[in-house]
Amino acid sequence: MTGFHEDEARRLLLAALFAVMLALGLAVLMPGAQAAESRTLLNVSYDPTRELYQALNESFVRQWKAKSGEDLKINQSHGGSGKQARSVIDGLEADVVTLALAYDIDAIADKAKLLDAGWQKRLSYNSAPYTSTIVFLVRKGNPKQIKDWGDLVKPGVSVITPNPKTSGGARWNYLAAWGYALDRNNGDAGKAQEFVTALFKNVPVLDSGARGSTVTFAQRGLGDVLLAWENEAHLALKEFGSGFEIVTPSLSILAEPPVAVVDKVVDKRGTRAVAQAYLEFLYTPEAQEIIARNFYRPRDPEVVKKTAGAFAPVKLFTIDDVFGGWKKAQTEHFSDGGVFDRITAKK
Amino acid sequence: MMSGKAIREPALVRWALTVAALAFLALFLVAPLVAVLAEAFAKGWAAYVRALSGDDTWSSIRLTLIVAAIAVPLNIVFGLAASWAIAKFDFSGKSLLVSLIELPFSVSPVISGLVYVLLFGLQGLLGPWLVEHDLKVIFAVPGIVLATIFVTFPFVARELIPLMEEQGREEEEAALTLGASGFTAFRLVTLPNVRWGLLYGVLLCNARAMGEFGAVSVVSGHIRGLTNTMPLHVEILYNEYDFVGAFAVASLLAVLALVTLAVKSALEWWHRDELAAIGH
Numbered sequence: 001m002t003g004f005h006e007d008e009a010r011r012l013l014l015a016a017l018f019a020v021m022l023a024l025g026l027a028v029l030m031p032g033a034q035a036a037e038s039r040t041l042l043n044v045s046y047d048p049t050r051e052l053y054q055a056l057n058e059s060f061v062r063q064w065k066a067k068s069g070e071d072l073k074i075n076q077s078h079g080g081s082g083k084q085a086r087s088v089i090d091g092l093e094a095d096v097v098t099l100a101l102a103y104d105i106d107a108i109a110d111k112a113k114l115l116d117a118g119w120q121k122r123l124s125y126n127s128a129p130y131t132s133t134i135v136f137l138v139r140k141g142n143p144k145q146i147k148d149w150g151d152l153v154k155p156g157v158s159v160i161t162p163n164p165k166t167s168g169g170a171r172w173n174y175l176a177a178w179g180y181a182l183d184r185n186n187g188d189a190g191k192a193q194e195f196v197t198a199l200f201k202n203v204p205v206l207d208s209g210a211r212g213s214t215v216t217f218a219q220r221g222l223g224d225v226l227l228a229w230e231n232e233a234h235l236a237l238k239e240f241g242s243g244f245e246i247v248t249p250s251l252s253i254l255a256e257p258p259v260a261v262v263d264k265v266v267d268k269r270g271t272r273a274v275a276q277a278y279l280e281f282l283y284t285p286e287a288q289e290i291i292a293r294n295f296y297r298p299r300d301p302e303v304v305k306k307t308a309g310a311f312a313p314v315k316l317f318t319i320d321d322v323f324g325g326w327k328k329a330q331t332e333h334f335s336d337g338g339v340f341d342r343i344t345a346k347k
Numbered sequence: 348m349m350s351g352k353a354i355r356e357p358a359l360v361r362w363a364l365t366v367a368a369l370a371f372l373a374l375f376l377v378a379p380l381v382a383v384l385a386e387a388f389a390k391g392w393a394a395y396v397r398a399l400s401g402d403d404t405w406s407s408i409r410l411t412l413i414v415a416a417i418a419v420p421l422n423i424v425f426g427l428a429a430s431w432a433i434a435k436f437d438f439s440g441k442s443l444l445v446s447l448i449e450l451p452f453s454v455s456p457v458i459s460g461l462v463y464v465l466l467f468g469l470q471g472l473l474g475p476w477l478v479e480h481d482l483k484v485i486f487a488v489p490g491i492v493l494a495t496i497f498v499t500f501p502f503v504a505r506e507l508i509p510l511m512e513e514q515g516r517e518e519e520e521a522a523l524t525l526g527a528s529g530f531t532a533f534r535l536v537t538l539p540n541v542r543w544g545l546l547y548g549v550l551l552c553n554a555r556a557m558g559e560f561g562a563v564s565v566v567s568g569h570i571r572g573l574t575n576t577m578p579l580h581v582e583i584l585y586n587e588y589d590f591v592g593a594f595a596v597a598s599l600l601a602v603l604a605l606v607t608l609a610v611k612s613a614l615e616w617w618h619r620d621e622l623a624a625i626g627h
Binding site for chain 1: 464467468469470471474478483485486568569570571572573583585586587588590
């Protein structure tokens, strides 16, 4: 029987009404709750810096409180460098960006005009308060005897690296391999392309981000060697224990992950002073030591001397020397129809 | 029993089929669930509790509940209105409306999210206007709610439309001839008739609202403690090598799903007489 269930219908209606009101109430309350919070900064960063900025933020928040008496909360957003830049372009309100490569911050300046094209001159060392390089992570005992880039193209060696189309770290990997091949072949670009093609033939899976590749290699046990940021390799060693070894190749690329204040955002939010202080803090000896402890190579000469033992010596070349800068490397190698597309299409 | 025997398959086939079905269920449904719990408790109960007591984890739980609390009631209203209009009235463009309602099912969630970025993003259609008026939609809670509403929109309507169509409009017409107003007829006749369908729709809608990853991921901006819902937080914890944390939050999501199922079963059990009467 489907009679008139008057009571029940009324109750249902009341419940629905109540739920809507509750939801609206929450929605109204929420912005208020956010506004009541202390001053905040949003740092939009790339994947492998999670642990680094956790440590740096703690230290800076303490300093800022002592200096200005103000409670500061630094919010973090992490993801693939290119994706993060895209989010900032689309309106993610980052007070500062700390990305994997200058090209991504250039994109923010270019496409959204949120900061000035000359941003990289504003802070010392090309606005990169720390550097890193690309090293190899291999399984304990190095069963495939991987010593240098040349060993990666041998048959039967399985190489794990993320996709250069989406990952900043992967582009550094690719360019480091290319630079090595140029160096060995007296600058012959054709030989370099052959070498990199052979290398990518040995890659069974391309993850979209650096962290994804590390998990693929370390947790899921795929591959013989992982091409990784030096800091990422050390962190994996720390997190996953003794099953791995780091191999530093004879030659690698100097990665300079830059930082910048996003002008339009800080002016709108009134956070310029604290954002500027935050980035300058990264260059202080205190921050530089935290940076070295997180396996990024510091810039401060004193700290460099003090922490030299933690970093294997390696000959480094820069992207400007070998590739004529990021913009050129990007168009030539990673844009649609670029060298990377061509060599992977051949596969 | 003779006729029963005649249509029976040989015992071997029956057993094989039953075992195959159970094995499939165990492999694809039970095993993953067990694996989630096993990983979550890999380092013991204390580690599990510690993993869940982080500030960021709590804020992700809060955000997920808030988003569901806004999206689900709104979709109840939209779903009821849409299915009522479609089932009880004739108008041109009706089939177009039905297809539109089902659109979120056929579109990839990532696209659903991107649509909002294209619309409300800084480079988008409404972006500059929003910035001028200091309104934040994407990379903030409103965007997450919008994306969730979009993705969960069909659930209530899809449950109700066939049910209402099957019931026809005789009862409403009777109510109207007896002098009831349109709203009274809806409240006293239509709503009670469809309340079971509505309940299923709401439960499904809620489960999806809490579990949505793709669309929400595109519009969230992934700010820790502010715009991460539970599914996004699971990914972040996993990427931070915090496997216990990731699976602990995942286990909470699984528990939410199980609670939803339990509520549904309990309601069915309490009202079993009534359900039998209306032939469910």
